[in-house]
Each structure stands twice: as structure tokens, then as C-alpha cells.
Amino acid sequence: MPFGQLVVGPPGSGKTTYCWGAYQFLTAIGRKVSIVNIDPANDHIPYPCAVNIADLITLDDVMDEFGLGPNGGMMYCMEYLEKNLDWLIEKLKPLKDDYILFDFPGQVELFTHHNSVKNILEQLQKINYRLVTVHLVDAHYCTDPAKFISVLLLSLKTMLQLELPHVNVLSKVDLIETYGKLNFSLEYYTEVMDLSYLLESLNADAFGKKYQSLNKALCELIEDFSLVGFYTLCVEEKDSMAKLQQVIDKAGGFVFGALTEGNESIMLTAMKSGNWQHEDVRDVQEKWIDNDNNADEDTENEALQGNIGGMGGIINRAVDKRSNRFGASKEFTENDVPRRIM
Numbered sequence: 469m470p471f472g473q474l475v476v477g478p479p480g481s482g483k484t485t486y487c488w489g490a491y492q493f494l495t496a497i498g499r500k501v502s503i504v505n506i507d508p509a510n511d512h513i514p515y516p517c518a519v520n521i522a523d524l525i526t527l528d529d530v531m532d533e534f535g536l537g538p539n540g541g542m543m544y545c546m547e548y549l550e551k552n553l554d555w556l557i558e559k560l561k562p563l564k565d566d567y568i569l570f571d572f573p574g575q576v577e578l579f580t581h582h583n584s585v586k587n588i589l590e591q592l593q594k595i596n597y598r599l600v601t602v603h604l605v606d607a608h609y610c611t612d613p614a615k616f617i618s619v620l621l622l623s624l625k626t627m628l629q630l631e632l633p634h635v636n637v638l639s640k641v642d643l644i645e646t647y648g649k650l651n652f653s654l655e656y657y658t659e660v661m662d663l664s665y666l667l668e669s670l671n672a673d674a675f676g677k678k679y680q681s682l683n684k685a686l687c688e689l690i691e692d693f694s695l696v697g698f699y700t701l702c703v704e705e706k707d708s709m710a711k712l713q714q715v716i717d718k719a720g721g722f723v724f725g726a727l728t729e730g731n732e733s734i735m736l737t738a739m740k741s742g743n744w745q746h747e748d749v750r751d752v753q754e755k756w757i758d759n760d761n762n763a764d765e766d767t768e769n770e771a772l773q774g775n776i777g778g779m780g781g782i783i784n785r786a787v788d789k790r791s792n793r794f795g796a797s798k799e800f801t802e803n804d805v806p807r808r809i810m
């Protein structure tokens with residue numbers, strides 16, 4: 469019974485980077501992981517790719533052959549994969565019970581109303597795959613009320629369409645403040661608290677003022693479903709990654725293992741191992757948002773130690789020593805990683 473994650477989200481939300489980071493993290497804690505690239509436009513794959521859809525079809529070929537644009541071409545690719553699902557299933561067979569990370573394309577309609585991905589997932593579940601959707605959206609959407617409403621709707625529609633255990637994630641939370649000040653605390657956005665406050669901000673805007681009834685109806689719709697909430701992620705920070713993986717393992721049932729013979733005690737271990745809370749969002753806020761006083765000092769320290777950017781990091785930028793991220797020239801090792809999610 470293979471377990472895995474379906475990594476989805478709008479273009480550029482960090483899916484490929486996350487797959488690479490999660491691969492390193494999970495491998496370091498001793499899990500056997502394989503990544504399957506389902507994005508036919510993924511030209512630069514940073515991770516070891518066990519299965520690559522490009523061996524079946526590429527977006528460029530489809531666009532050339534049928535004169536389609538990138539969006540139509542991507543739809544065609546997913547329909548083609550659905551029709552040739554045997555190809556994927558054959559390729560998955562040698563991976564046996566590896567934990568699979570599926571790196572999907574970023575075109576959102578594939579997950580909101582087009583049915584090919586949904587049908588592919590149904591088939592994978594029929595052959596016993598236990599999948600969790602990990603839906604990444606860029607944290608910078610929190611800085612604009614209209615954009616935040618749109619990601620709430622997107623997240624809700626994706627949850628309803630895919631009908632899988634689902635974890636919504638605000639990615640790149642380390643960059644959140646570079647796009648502007650938040651109107652509310654980070655917790656307001658992650659918990660999707662009383663949207664009447666957001667409505668006020670929406671209606672205050674010259675454009676939003678014209679659509680007050682629509683804004684109200686959208687907020688009510690999201691509140692009526694009451695399904696959407698977010699966890700946060702900075703992909704290079706090991707605590708952030710560890711805590712997110714705990715949430716995902718719990719959502720998908722991995723914590724209970726495959727319940728094969730001799731594995732019964734895993735239930736006890738998983739429940740005892742304890743702190744299932746995600747990182748307190750107030751700590752995340754303190755680290756990435758209320759940190760103006762520390763920022764200059766840290767940049768100075770990094771410059772002194774020549775520790776900026778680097779080849780081994782997952783994303784190519786400065787390393788923050790306030791937190792214990794994996795670091796620019798350092799990949800995860802077993803010793804780095806909290807053991808409790810094993």
C-alpha cells in the first residue's frame with residue numbers, strides 16, 4: 469500500500485522546490501522516497517526523478533503538433549496521460565512501496581474543474597495508493613485582500629474537486645513581508661478567521677467598492693463551507709518542513725503505517741510520539757514578520773562569514789541563522805532531523 473503526496477498549486481508556488489526539499493527531508497529520516505514528475509513543461513528538474521511524464525509527452529511537442537497554446541496544450545497532456553494511464557502504472561510498479569511525491573503542473577483549472585487529474589487519482593486509489601493533496605499557495609497573497617479571497621476560493625474548489633485528504637500550505641512564508649504589510653496577524657490568514665474584517669478591507673478599495681454584494685457573497689460561501697485553513701512553509705527551514713510532514717502524515721494515515729503483520733505497534737508509537745501541533749503560527753509570525761530589529765544584524769553576520777546563497781541550498785538565497793534551516797551548503801542528514809515523525 470504505497471503512500472504519497474500530490475503536490476499541486478498555482479504556477480510558481482514552489483511545488484518543484486518543495487518536492488526536492490521534502491525528498492531530502494524524508495530520505496534523511498529513513499523513508500524511501502521517489503519523485504514522479506507529472507509536469508510536461510518541467511524543463512529544469514532539480515531532483516532525482518524516478519518517473520518523468522516527459523518520456524510520454526511534452527508540452528512543447530503538443531503545442532507544435534496541434535497548434536495549441538500553453539493552457540490548451542497542458543489540458544491535452546493530462547487527457548493523454550489519463551488515456552495512457554497504463555504507462556504510468558507500469559512505471560510505478562518498480563517503485564513498490566516507496567513513498568511517492570507527485571510533482572504536478574501549476575495550471576489551476578486542472579484541479580478545479582477539468583476531470584482528467586481527478587480520474588487519474590481515482591485509478592491510482594483503486595490500486596491502493598494512499599494520497600494526500602498538498603496544495604501550495606504563495607504566502608504573498610495574504611498581503612492583498614482580493615488575492616487572498618481568490619486563493620481561498622481556489623483552495624476550496626480544489627478540495628471539493630479532488631476529494632482527497634488535503635493540506636493547504638502558505639509557501640515561501642519567509643518572503644511574506646517583502647510584498648507589503650499584512651492587515652491582520654498571520655494567524656488571521658492561516659485560521660481563516662471572521663471574514664467580515666477582510667470584507668471591510670475589500671470594500672475599502674476603489675475597485676472592491678463596486679462589487680460589495682459579490683464580495684459579501686464570496687466571503688459567506690467560504691465561511692459556510694468552513695473547510696479552508698492553512699499551514700505555513702519555508703522550504704529551507706527544517707522545523708517548518710518537519711512539522712508540515714507531521715500534519716501530512718496524519719492527514720494521509722501514514723502515521724498508522726501499512727498495518728502489515730508485526731506492524732501493529734506503530735499505532736501506539738504514532739499516537740505517543742506526540743506533539744501533533746503544527747508550529748505555532750505566532751512563532752512563524754515572530755520569525756518572519758516581526759523581525760525588523762534582527763534582520764540587519766543577521767545580514768551583517770552572514771556577510772562576515774561569507775555564508776550567503778550557495779550551491780547546496782534548495783533555494784538560492786541568504787541563510788538565516790536565527791532559525792535552524794538546513795543551510796546553504798548543507799543537505800539534511802539524519803542527525804539534523806527530529807526523530808518523532810519516524
Ligand SMILES: Nc1nc2c(ncn2[C@@H]2O[C@H](COP(=O)(O)OP(=O)(O)OP(=O)(O)O)[C@@H](O)[C@H]2O)c(=O)[nH]1
Nearest residue numbers: 478479480481482483484485574640643702703783
Ligand atoms: N524564499 C523562498 N523561495 C522559494 C520557496 N519555495 C520555492 N521558492 C522559489 O520559488 C520559485 C518557484 O519555485 P518552483 O518550485 O519552480 O515553483 P513551481 O510551483 O514548481 O512552479 P511551476 O512548476 O512553474 O508551476 C523558485 O525560484 C524557488 O526557489 C521558499 O520556501 N522560500
Ligand SMILES: [Mg+2]
Nearest residue numbers: 483484507510
Ligand atoms: Mg514546478
